Amino acid sequence: MxxxxxxxxxxxxxxxxxxxxxxxxxxxxxxxxxxxxxxxxxxxxxxxxxxxxxxxxxxxxxxxxxxxxxxxxxxxxxxxxxxxxxxxxxxxxxxxxxxxxxxxxxxxxxxxxxxxxxxxxxxxxxxxxxxxxxxxxxxxxxxxxxxxxxxxxxxxxxxxxxxxxxxxxxxxxxxxNMLPALRKYLLLFYTGIGHKSEDILEEQTRLITHTRPVLRKIKEQVNDALKILSGEDLEKLGTLMQEGWRLKCQLASKISNNFLNELIERAFKAGAMGAKITGAGGGGFLLLICKPELQDSVRNKLGDLKEFSFDLxxxxxxxxxxxxxxxxx
Structure with missing residues (x-):
C-alpha cells in the first residue's frame, strides 16, 4: 500500500x-x-x-x-x-x-x-x-x-x-521568517459557489492578445509583492492585492459577478485591506488580507460564509x- x-x-x-x-x-x-x-x-x-x-x-x-x-x-x-x-x-x-x-x-x-x-x-x-x-x-x-x-x-x-x-x-x-506574520493577516472563506474554471480560462486564453498589457502589470506585481514582504509592510500587500483583483477582472467576463462583488464590498467595509477570488475566479474561495484586530468584524459581515481555517x-x-x-x- x-x-x-x-x-x-x-x-x-x-x-x-x-x-x-x-x-x-x-x-x-x-x-x-x-x-x-x-x-x-x-x-x-x-x-x-x-x-x-x-x-x-x-x-x-x-x-x-x-x-x-x-x-x-x-x-x-x-x-x-x-x-x-x-x-x-x-x-x-x-x-x-x-x-x-x-x-x-x-x-x-x-x-x-x-x-x-x-x-x-x-x-x-x-x-x-x-x-x-x-x-x-x-x-x-x-x-x-x-x-x-x-x-x-x-x-x-x-x-x-x-x-x-x-x-x-x-x-x-x-x-x-515573516510567514507567521503574513498568515495572521490572511482569511479564507468558501463562497458556496463552485465554478467551471475551464469556461473562464478558455475565454481568458482567447483574449490574451488583447489583455497582454494587463497581464504584464499582473506579472510586475510579483516583484512588487516580494519587496513589500521583505519590508514586512502587510498593509501595502493588501492594497496590492486589491489592485491585482481589479486587473484580474479585466481578463475574462465571468471572473467576477454581482454576488462576489457584493461579498468583497462587505469585507472592505468591515476592515479588509485586500481581497481576491482564488484560482480562475467565478466562485470557490475568497482570500482576504486584514489586520488581526479587524478580523472578527469581517467574520461578522461574512457570517453566511464558511470560514476555512488553514496555515501556510x-x-x-x-x-x-x-x-x-x-x-x-
Whole structure:
C-alpha cells in the first residue's frame, strides 16, 4: 500500500501569466504558496484483477481504457500501471471548483503514488512536468503551469515560466521568517459557489492578445509583492492585492459577478485591506488580507460564509506510507 499527501495552494500574484499563450511570447511569473490542506491518494493491490477507484463516485472496471476519471486514467498510463489496483482519493476541500489548484494537486499526488507503487523514485521536477503534460497536452485543459509546480515543490515560491518551456522554482527563503506574520493577516472563506474554471480560462486564453498589457502589470506585481514582504509592510500587500483583483477582472467576463462583488464590498467595509477570488475566479474561495484586530468584524459581515481555517505549508507532495519498503512518514 502507498499513501501520498499533496498540498493545495494559494496564488497571491501573477496568475494568468503561467498560461502558454502568454509565456511563449514573454516570460511569465507568479508568487504562490502551498497550504496545509491536502489531497491524499491511496494505492493498493486489488483483491481481484480489476481496477477499483473511489472518489466522490466509484468505478469498478476491467480495463484502464474504461476509466472515466481522466486524471486517474492518464496518470496510470504515465506510470505504466495497467490494472489490478485499488485507488482511493480523499480531499480536504469540495471536489470541484475550489480555486485552490485541486486538479493539479491531484494529478501530482496520483503520479507520486503510482510511481512509488511501481518502485520508482521520481523527482519533483519530473512530477510537475508530467502533470503539466497530462493536463495540458494530453487532456487539453486550458490551464496554466503554476499549480503543478507548487503542488510538487511546496513552500512560498516565485515561479518563472520561460518562453522555451522551462520553469524555474525560486523558493523565497530570505523572507520565510515573516510567514507567521503574513498568515495572521490572511482569511479564507468558501463562497458556496463552485465554478467551471475551464469556461473562464478558455475565454481568458482567447483574449490574451488583447489583455497582454494587463497581464504584464499582473506579472510586475510579483516583484512588487516580494519587496513589500521583505519590508514586512502587510498593509501595502493588501492594497496590492486589491489592485491585482481589479486587473484580474479585466481578463475574462465571468471572473467576477454581482454576488462576489457584493461579498468583497462587505469585507472592505468591515476592515479588509485586500481581497481576491482564488484560482480562475467565478466562485470557490475568497482570500482576504486584514489586520488581526479587524478580523472578527469581517467574520461578522461574512457570517453566511464558511470560514476555512488553514496555515501556510513549507512542503510539497510526499509519500506518507510505502508498505512495500516499510517506509512511513
Amino acid at each position: 502507498v499513501i501520498s499527501k499533496t498540498p493545495l495552494r494559494i496564488s497571491f500574484f501573477g496568475g494568468g501569466t503561467d498560461m502558454q499563450q502568454f509565456w511563449r511570447e514573454e516570460e511569465g511569473c507568479v508568487l504562490s504558496c502551498s497550504i496545509n490542506k491536502y489531497i491524499h491518494v491511496i494505492v493498493n493491490k486489488s483483491f481481484d484483477r480489476l481496477i477499483h477507484i473511489k472518489y466522490f463516485e466509484q468505478e469498478d472496471v476491467d480495463s484502464i481504457d474504461k476509466i472515466k476519471h481522466d486524471l486517474v486514467r492518464e496518470t496510470m498510463r504515465k506510470a505504466g500501471i495497467k490494472g489490478g489496483v485499488e485507488v482511493v482519493i480523499l480531499s480536504d476541500i469540495p471536489h470541484t471548483g475550489s480555486g485552490l489548484g485541486s486538479s493539479s494537486t491531484l494529478t501530482v499526488g496520483l503520479l507520486n503514488a503510482f510511481y512509488t507503487y511501481c518502485g520508482k523514485k521520481v523527482s519533483k521536477e519530473i512530477l510537475a512536468q508530467q502533470a503539466c503534460e497530462i493536463e495540458i497536452d494530453i487532456l487539453g485543459k486550458p490551464i496554466g503551469k503554476q499549480d503543478q509546480y507548487i503542488a510538487a515543490y511546496g513552500g512560498l515560491n516565485k515561479i518563472v515560466f520561460k518562453p522555451n518551456g522551462s520553469v524555474q522554482v525560486q523558493q523565497v527563503e530570505p523572507i520565510y 505549508e513549507a512542503g510539497g507532495t510526499e509519500i506518507l506510507m510505502d508498505s512495500e519498503n516499510l517506509r512511513f512518514a
